[in-house]
Amino acid sequence: MRIPLSIPHMSGNEISYIEEALSSNWVAPLGPNVDEMERLARLYTGSKAALATNSGTAAIHLSLAALDIGIGDIVFCQSFTFAASANPILYQGAVPVFIDSEPETWNMSPQALSRALEKAARKKTLPKAIIVVHLYGQCAKMDELMALADQYDIPLIEDAAESLGSTYKGKPSGTMGKAGIFSFNGNKIITTSGGGMLISDDEAFIEKARKLSTQAKEVAPYYLHNRVGFNYRMSNVAAGVGIAQFEVLKNRIQKKT
Numbered sequence: 001m002r003i004p005l006s007i008p009h010m011s012g013n014e015i016s017y018i019e020e021a022l023s024s025n026w027v028a029p030l031g032p033n034v035d036e037m038e039r040l041a042r043l044y045t046g047s048k049a050a051l052a053t054n055s056g057t058a059a060i061h062l063s064l065a066a067l068d069i070g071i072g073d074i075v076f077c078q079s080f081t082f083a084a085s086a087n088p089i090l091y092q093g094a095v096p097v098f099i100d101s102e103p104e105t106w107n108m109s110p111q112a113l114s115r116a117l118e119k120a121a122r123k124k125t126l127p128k129a130i131i132v133v134h135l136y137g138q139c140a141k142m143d144e145l146m147a148l149a150d151q152y153d154i155p156l157i158e159d160a161a162e163s164l165g166s167t168y169k170g171k172p173s174g175t176m177g178k179a180g181i182f183s184f185n186g187n188k189i190i191t192t193s194g195g196g197m198l199i200s201d202d203e204a205f206i207e208k209a210r211k212l213s214t215q216a217k218e219v220a221p222y223y224l225h226n227r228v229g230f231n232y233r234m235s236n237v238a239a240g241v242g243i244a245q246f247e248v249l250k251n252r253i254q255k256k257t
């Protein structure tokens with residue numbers, strides 16, 4: 001018998017939000033549904049700021065770009081993960097260094113991270129960021145990992161693509177590091193058909209990422225761009241699917257626990 005890892009389940013209300021988006025002509029990658037998705041993400045996680053994106057990969061990429069990670073910079077990344085955790089490091093021309101997992105959570109080993117940081121400090125090759133993944137909904141050992149990130153003053157990004165709804169010592173996944181990302185791909189606990197979210201308590205950081213997600217367009221009466229930007233915003237139609245899915249998130253979590 002085949003047991004699917006994760007299949008999409010519609011709540012039934014998606015169609016009404018999609019119809020509303022189409023009939024009101026809000027079909028662009030902005031609009032009331034996108035705003036509502038960001039509000040729901042803030043409400044659900046308790047994070048101060050949220051940015052809806054067109055994929056979880058885009059959210060990871062924006063987090064690195066907003067940290068000004070560039071060519072030749074080193075980023076530590078969990079080795080046991082989906083390739084999308086690491087690909088954005090290469091988009092920025094940075095260098096991924098993979099840190100092994102530990103057997104209890106299957107996520108980044110605090111001991112391996114500690115050893116890698118000590119070695120990097122000696123060689124003066126400390127990373128500009130650390131990407132920890134909460135794989136299959138299982139949170140990494142965040143107390144130990146955050147203590148190391150704080151000790152070396154390195155921003156930690158939580159790839160919570162697979163863990164919306166999980167908590168670590170009562171804290172929602174994605175809320176413990178500098179920033180967290182979720183994926184709303186079709187194989188996640190809730191979906192927008194394709195989409196993601198970047199969250200952080202640092203509102204300025206999210207506003208910087210928001211600007212980068214809209215081609216880094218400056219505020220000017222003409223097209224002015226001072227750095228490379230991306231087209232990474234969530235569509236208002238896709239966000240309609242997401243709102244209806246958020247309505248059943250608690251129920252989905254209960255079914256999984």
Ligand SMILES: Cc1ncc(COP(=O)(O)O)c(C=O)c1O
Nearest residue numbers: 055056057082084085161183185
């Ligand atoms: C651990 C992990 N990181 C990142 C991603 C990327 O998310 P997306 O497919 O929305 O780009 C996924 C899922 O696909 C994932 O499982």
